[in-house]
Amino acid sequence: MSATPTIASKSLAILGAAPRFPSVLHVGRPNVGNRERLLARLNDMLDRRWFSNDGPFVHEFEAKVAEISQTKHCVAMCNATVALEIAIRALEMSGEVIIPSYTFVATAHALQWQEITPVFADIDAATCTIDPHSIERVISSKTTGILGVHLWGRACDTEAIDGIGRRHGLKVMYDAAHALACSHHGRRVGGFGECEVFSFHATKFINAFEGGAIVTNNDDLARRLRFMRNFGFAGYDNVRYLGVNGKMTEACAAMGITSLESIDEIVQVNQEHYEAYERCLAGIPGVSLIRYDKRESNNYQYIVLEIDPEVAPLDRDEVVAVFHAENVLARKYFWPGCHRMEPYRSLQPNAHLLLPVTERVASRICLLPTGQAIDTAMIATMADILEAAFQSAGEVKDALRRSTGGHEASNHEA
Ligand code: T4K
Numbered sequence: 001m002s003a004t005p006t007i008a009s010k011s012l013a014i015l016g017a018a019p020r021f022p023s024v025l026h027v028g029r030p031n032v033g034n035r036e037r038l039l040a041r042l043n044d045m046l047d048r049r050w051f052s053n054d055g056p057f058v059h060e061f062e063a064k065v066a067e068i069s070q071t072k073h074c075v076a077m078c079n080a081t082v083a084l085e086i087a088i089r090a091l092e093m094s095g096e097v098i099i100p101s102y103t104f105v106a107t108a109h110a111l112q113w114q115e116i117t118p119v120f121a122d123i124d125a126a127t128c129t130i131d132p133h134s135i136e137r138v139i140s141s142k143t144t145g146i147l148g149v150h151l152w153g154r155a156c157d158t159e160a161i162d163g164i165g166r167r168h169g170l171k172v173m174y175d176a177a178h179a180l181a182c183s184h185h186g187r188r189v190g191g192f193g194e195c196e197v198f199s200f201h202a203t204k205f206i207n208a209f210e211g212g213a214i215v216t217n218n219d220d221l222a223r224r225l226r227f228m229r230n231f232g233f234a235g236y237d238n239v240r241y242l243g244v245n246g247k248m249t250e251a252c253a254a255m256g257i258t259s260l261e262s263i264d265e266i267v268q269v270n271q272e273h274y275e276a277y278e279r280c281l282a283g284i285p286g287v288s289l290i291r292y293d294k295r296e297s298n299n300y301q302y303i304v305l306e307i308d309p310e311v312a313p314l315d316r317d318e319v320v321a322v323f324h325a326e327n328v329l330a331r332k333y334f335w336p337g338c339h340r341m342e343p344y345r346s347l348q349p350n351a352h353l354l355l356p357v358t359e360r361v362a363s364r365i366c367l368l369p370t371g372q373a374i375d376t377a378m379i380a381t382m383a384d385i386l387e388a389a390f391q392s393a394g395e396v397k398d399a400l401r402r403s404t405g406g407h408e409a410s411n412h413e414a
Contacts, residue, residue, distance in 0.1 A: 012325070014325040021327040024329055025373075025374060026369060027333075027367045027368065030371075031205060031207065031259065034262065041258060045251060051249060051250050052250060061076055061253040061260070062074040062213070065180075065198065065213050066215060069188050069189065076256075077212040077214065077229055077247070077248055079210050081110055083197045084147075085244075086229055087214050088145075089228065093144045095116065096119045096142040097118060098138055099121070100130040101351065101358050102123045103334055105341055111147070112343065112344075120344075120348070122134035125357050125361065128290070130146075138354065139164075146170055148174045149174070150189055152304055153298055153301060162192075176190070176198050177197065178299075181299050194218060196214070196215050199211070199212050200259075204301070205371065208248065209251070211252045227240055230245070231245060269370075270371065274300045277368070284390065285311050285313075287307055289304065289305060290305075304367055305367070314389060319366055319389065328382055330368055333365065335365065337358045337362045369382075
């Protein structure tokens with residue numbers, strides 16, 4: 001830490017000053033892409049009067065996503081949660097499926113919604129992705145599959161997971177909601193396992209307002225997925241499968257295509273922001289930024305700080321409170337872990353016993369804003385805030401204690 005703080009502790013909002021940011025900075029602020037092209041596409045759509053059901057924009061979007069992920073098939077969906085549900089059903093998973101607890105709750109819900117039990121495996125501390133050793137420990141006679149998550153765009157150990165799948169006769173698929181345009185050993189995420197699922201939610205670096213997609217190299221699976229997202233229809237009046245409405249609209253596909261046209265620009269902005277955070281946070285004790293392997297393609301969409309409470313003078317929750325007071329809505333993704341959310345904490349009250357790394361990592365992580373909505377000056381200000389808060393840690397802790405009436409805003413809300 002430098003000897004002279006760039007802002008005086010007195011200027012911290014948590015200590016009574018005005019917030020450094022007059023309006024709120026969000027984690028997950030959407031990138032907009034080229035507005036004129038989007039509006040032109042929406043006009044085309046209106047002129048065509050074709051708004052949904054496998055329209056031309058959906059086809060174009062699917063072709064582009066398949067190309068980026070180097071897969072044979074892309075089946076666009078209304079969102080990634082429904083895409084996960086449909087993929088799980090198309091793969092005929094049942095009984096128990098092993099997933100990491102350290103993920104967005106949609107991964108677990110997509111199973112539980114179909115009365116399949118998500119069995120939580122621990123994560124690897126270095127990559128935050130599911131730990132293959134932990135998977136082996138929770139396999140039972142009811143296990144039918146493994147659903148890995150390429151968290152923050154960093155790929156799972158797909159070689160080890162595929163090996164476990166083969167040895168135990170389990171289906172393997174991946175939740176790749178964060179990992180569009182990322183690679184693993186030089187191969188694009190998309191073709192691992194039986195299939196992979198992307199999210200194009202507004203908060204993702206490429207968004208379709210709402211959207212998801214399943215990519216696969218399996219012709220038969222792709223065919224079934226297409227039927228299942230459209231009520232099981234295989235042509236007029238002919239229903240061949242149990243299906244649902246998982247279709248992507250033309251307006252969403254128009255946004256998705258427009259977003260994809262800016263993919264290089266968005267990744268560049270994200271990477272510049274990541275590097276700016278790296279520079280600005282260097283030397284602040286107990287704070288580290290998760291690393292992206294520079295030999296791989298990354299989308300740099302997530303600015304993930306780990307706060308080590310043994311070294312940093314404030315813990316993660318105190319840091320988040322400091323940022324919130326300054327109008328920076330830092331997030332604690334994916335605290336406290338699915339196993340500590342309902343219905344899982346009631347259904348599996350002892351799950352935490354097998355998840356020590358998940359519990360530790362989830363209590364230390366804090367995400368900060370990036371993307372086209374912010375600039376490097378804002379990043380420098382956020383680093384200044386953190387530095388000033390650490391220098392005034394005692395006062396910050398006192399202020400927080402006063403504001404919570406002695407009850408610490410803590411990691412134990414769950
Ligand atoms: N698997 C994984 C690993 C995932 O991370 C996700 C989704 C999924 C599966 C499921 O994908 P989808 O079914 O959603 O396609 C947000 C997103 O809603 C969710 O898509 C995302 N992961 C998750 C990580 O973040 P929340 O509950 O945190 O959303 P919310 O409303 O707090 O919004 C996040 C921030 O973004 C806020 O600070 C506000 C800002 N925001 C949001 C929207 C929608 C905007 O500035 N503009 C907007 O339009 O889940």
